[in-house]
Amino acid sequence: MTVLIAFLANVLEAIAKTVAAALTSSASMVAEAAHSWADAGNEVFLLIADRRGAQRKDARHPLGYGRNAFVWSLIAAFGIFTAGSIVSIMHGIQELSETGPVESPVIAYIVLGVAFVLEGASFTQAMVRSRRLAKERGSSTWDFVLETSDTTLRAVFFEDAAALVGLVIAGGSILLHQVTGVAAWDAVGSIAVGVLLGVVAIILIGRNIQFLVGTTAAPALRARVGAALLALPEIERITYLHIEYVGPNRLFLVAEVDLAGDAREHDVARRLRDVERRIEAHEAIETVVLSLSVDDEPSLDFAAR
Template identity: 90%
Template sequence: MTVILAFLANILVAVAKTIAAIITSSASMVAEAAHSWADAGNEVFLLIADRRGAKTKDARHPLGYGRNAFVWSLIAAFGIFTAGSIVSIMHGIQELSDTGPVESPMVAYIVLGVSFVLEGASFTQAMVRSRRLAKERGSSTWDFVLETSDTTLRAVFFEDSAALIGLAIAAGAIAMHQITGVAAWDAIGSILVGVLLGVVAIILIRRNIAFLVGATAAPKLRARVGTALLGLDDIERVTYLHIEYVGPNRLFIVAEIDLAGDAREHDVARRLRDVERRIEAHEAVETVVLSLSVDDEPSLEFARA
């Protein structure tokens, strides 16, 4: 729902900005139109990411299809955001030598104002959700958005943040053009919007690459998982723990454990499988693989998360 609302808002805003750009001949409005069309295109890729990543695991993909979400989000960040950035910067550079007056600036201000309201509504929804989830995990909102495996939420959060900042830049650039009569201010506004898009693109690209190549779990998540394992009656200690994201909010867990008691090998194998099934029943766990610890291996300790 978050992506769909953002997509509809971006389409309306993109059409309005495009019309305003034609009427005003403002470089900043052209950059903002490119920005919104890039955002709308990004939402399409995010919808594809959600759909492809939600497929259940099968024999060919025993860890599921969740990494599809990271792939499509990476394509969106690299292709759409980067394209919007290049268009905005190049157009701004071309318009630096323009000496024309501001045409119908009120049209630009009205469109920018309405866009700010629509983008603000979408950003508020993403912010509220991010704050709630960050609070549940004992993290700051900023750290949560950067570290979360929910690539859709992160993309919408940064997308809407950049949209609001870009609108302020465009309005300021047009105002300076109008006040000073120097058209370079408008062109500078276009360049700044392009730089902003480029920064957002780099952040999103880096985060998606990190998850695709197997980023290690954050210490707080590792502590929560380790504590949860030790909380099971069957597990006395944990000597090895590997946690990897295989999709948004989907974990692949490998652990070496010491089972309680001293049962026969046949019974131990059955107990291991039973513990695995119970762990995999958790909504955030895609697959778990458990093996037995050796007696002389040191136990892992987990700080309270």
């Protein structure tokens, strides 16, 4: 629902900015219009990502469909780069040699001001949620947003942050054009907005690629998972632990463990399956595979991490 509201807001902003760009002949407003249209398209891909990634695992996809979220978020990030960044930069470069006065700048200021309030409200929500989750994990907000597997939260956070900075750039470039009388400032604003969107797109593209090809879990998460496994009465020690993201906040666990007691092979196999089912009952676990440790393998020490 949050993504849907953001989509509708971006569409309204894009229409308003497009009209303002036509009325004012401002290159910066054209860049902001392209920015909002790119964001609106991005929200569509994020909606698809949430829907496709939420499907439960089946026989064809034993690790679930969660990676769909990373795929569609990657497509969305490329959309920001092409529809937002490249269009803004190219238009700004073109306007450098064909600069003209910004007409009726008051219209531009009004549209930019309203957009700033809307984007500010959305960014505040994303920031509050990110800070809360970061605090729960003992991490800084910036590190959490970069490292989280919640690709939708990261996209919204960076999009809203870029939107606020872009609005300031656009308003400042139009103001500089008015104050100095140099029309090139407006074109420079368009280029600056394009560069900003390019940086954001590259960050989002890089993170989604890392989750698609496989990235190691953060040490803090690895320590929490290991401690949680050792807290189970059946597990005495762990000699191997592999944690892999298979979707937003969805994990695939492989571990070699030493079970308490000295039961027969048949009983041990049954106990392993029972422990696996209990672990998979956790909302963050998609699939878990446990096997027995060899006696001479060293134990992993999660308390020291």
